[in-house]
Amino acid sequence: MISLDDIRSAARVIAPHVVRTPLLPHGSCWLKPESLQPIGAFKLRGALNALARLENRSNGVVAYSSGNHAQAVAYAARLHGVPAAIVMPSNTPEVKIEATRALGAEVFIVGITERVERAEALVAERGAALIPPFDHPDVIAGQGTIGLEILEDLPSVDAVVVPMSGGGLVSGVATAIKALRPDVRVIGAEPALAADIADSLRAGALVRWDPVERARTVADALRDEPSALTWEHISELVDDVITVTEDEILAAMAGLVRGARLVAEPSGAVSVAAQAKFGSGVAIVSGGNVDPALLARVLAA
Amino acid sequence: MISLDDIRSAARVIAPHVVRTPLLPHGSCWLKPESLQPIGAFKLRGALNALARLENRSNGVVAYSSGNHAQAVAYAARLHGVPAAIVMPSNTPEVKIEATRALGAEVFIVGITERVERAEALVAERGAALIPPFDHPDVIAGQGTIGLEILEDLPSVDAVVVPMSGGGLVSGVATAIKALRPDVRVIGAEPALAADIADSLRAGALVRWDPVERARTVADALRDEPSALTWEHISELVDDVITVTEDEILAAMAGLVRGARLVAEPSGAVSVAAQAKFGSGVAIVSGGNVDPALLARVLAA
Missing domain, CATH: 3.40.50.1100 (Rossmann fold)
Known part of the structure; x- marks a missing residue:
């Protein structure tokens, strides 16, 4: 704890x-x-703290979220000059996709059941760090x-x-x-x-x-x-x-x-x-x- | 100044x-x-300062307003345990009249052209202090x-x-x-x-x-x-x-x-x-x- x-x-x-x-x-x-x-x-608080404590963030960060965590990670990454890849399910409202892109993140749209898998693949491919939404x-x-x-x-x-x-x-x-x-x-x-x-x-x-x-x-x-x-x-x-x-x-x-x-x-x-x-x-x-x-x-x- | x-x-x-x-x-x-x-x-700031500086507020305060100043004076007066009389024009939305009453003020509804006159009459009758909206x-x-x-x-x-x-x-x-x-x-x-x-x-x-x-x-x-x-x-x-x-x-x-x-x-x-x-x-x-x-x-x- x-x-x-x-x-x-x-x-x-x-x-x-x-x-x-x-x-x-x-x-x-x-x-x-x-x-x-x-x-x-509030999600910005956790994302900022997690990102600031990453030992190796030069390869960027990855998150999967359809909501506020996506924008929180994108915002925190931009602040620290780190690339962010955000995996969003295909039923995400367009306005949230646009908002995440506007914060400089690369957005990947996938089927709802493939989110975690795709995020983990990005982590493996890029040597990036996953920032989970709460866990x-x-x-x-x-x-x-x-x-x-x-x-x-x-x-x-x-x-x-x-x-x-x-x-x-x-x-x-x-x-x-x-x-x-x-x-x-x-x-x-x-x-x-x-x-x-x-x-x-x-x-x-x-x-x-x-x-x-x-x-x-x-x-x-x-x-x-x-x-x-x-x-x-x-x-x-x-x-x-x-x-x-x-x-x-x-x-x-x-x-x-x-x-x-x-x-x-x-x-x-x-x-x-x-x-x-x-x-x-x-x-x-x-x-x-x-x-x-x-x-x-x-x-x- | x-x-x-x-x-x-x-x-x-x-x-x-x-x-x-x-x-x-x-x-x-x-x-x-x-x-x-x-x-x-923001009107609360001015009303609170004016009311706190009144030398004799025991006879209460008077304001004329159809808007935010009415609620500001009512709120400040309640906080200081002082009676408030608010003169509001007859075209004031009911929701604002109710909000002002809910703050404990006595509300007087008058024709739009009679606001100042009625407020001054209340000041004279009661020995109360007028709190103007900006002047x-x-x-x-x-x-x-x-x-x-x-x-x-x-x-x-x-x-x-x-x-x-x-x-x-x-x-x-x-x-x-x-x-x-x-x-x-x-x-x-x-x-x-x-x-x-x-x-x-x-x-x-x-x-x-x-x-x-x-x-x-x-x-x-x-x-x-x-x-x-x-x-x-x-x-x-x-x-x-x-x-x-x-x-x-x-x-x-x-x-x-x-x-x-x-x-x-x-x-x-x-x-x-x-x-x-x-x-x-x-x-x-x-x-x-x-x-x-x-x-x-x-x-x-």
């Missing part, structure tokens, strides 16, 4: 390149808007810097509500919080349609849901499942999980526009929907890369 | 109650998102704290782009910037449909536009005109004005959602539209209180 020192070290490495997001009051609660990072999501200690430590910032800015915090998918974000944040303030509750948030971690915590062991089931939720960044590494952190450090319906997710998106002037993607609003049930604490708004047409529909509803 | 010391003093007074908004990278430019303040606009040194000094923060966070800044209406924001910001860094350009931004300050700077004297003309722009918070006090600051400290069309304002709103994950009201996007023509610097996104239906239309376009 990662340590508080890993996270403190990550904070020093990434500080010059990330936005020090403020805490925003929101009724009786608080928001941590990671949607304001340059690529629109890596340096990635987890980078995400954990959010926990440090919350404790610095709000010593009276009682709980932190964190969207969960592969579990990189919650593993890092929970490590920071529990090391420094074991009394602060760490609450995971999941769509009810992709609540495999809630199931797992009840069962006391990792329960796997079929990917087709997990793919039903509108929260498209929360369709992954934990790895052995993130499950180890989650099972030890997460106090509870709150699940939310699809309607609650969309209502939270609209509420963030009206009440906090924030653009959140569905996955980023899941924590806010869960926080509304919990009633206090800091909700991490993990990302804001939403299809404008979806946001327009949510606002017009 | 106000001084740098007035602004530094304001910064100390308001710091516990405002969000220290970050600078967000945006292409080759930067954004200062005052839309993230608790009431969704007051303490209000201007409060807004100027934004300039201090920009210089602290980005010493390499070359220009600051500021929406202009009554001129309280630009007067305060320009005072801070020019006192500390006279080499940094202060650029005012105006809708072409309400470009009375651009006209005035060309003429070398305050040129008045008919309120009916100024009311044409979608940027509903930029329909005021400078007072003698703010004109004194503007004419001495503002380097240039960039005017923008209605289409450019709406395009900037959409661009802020897509590229910066920010909700801006039209008036808050005017500086970003002007910055796109200027090509660098920090644009102050002054507010985010937009009608969700308008934002939905802009995103669907």
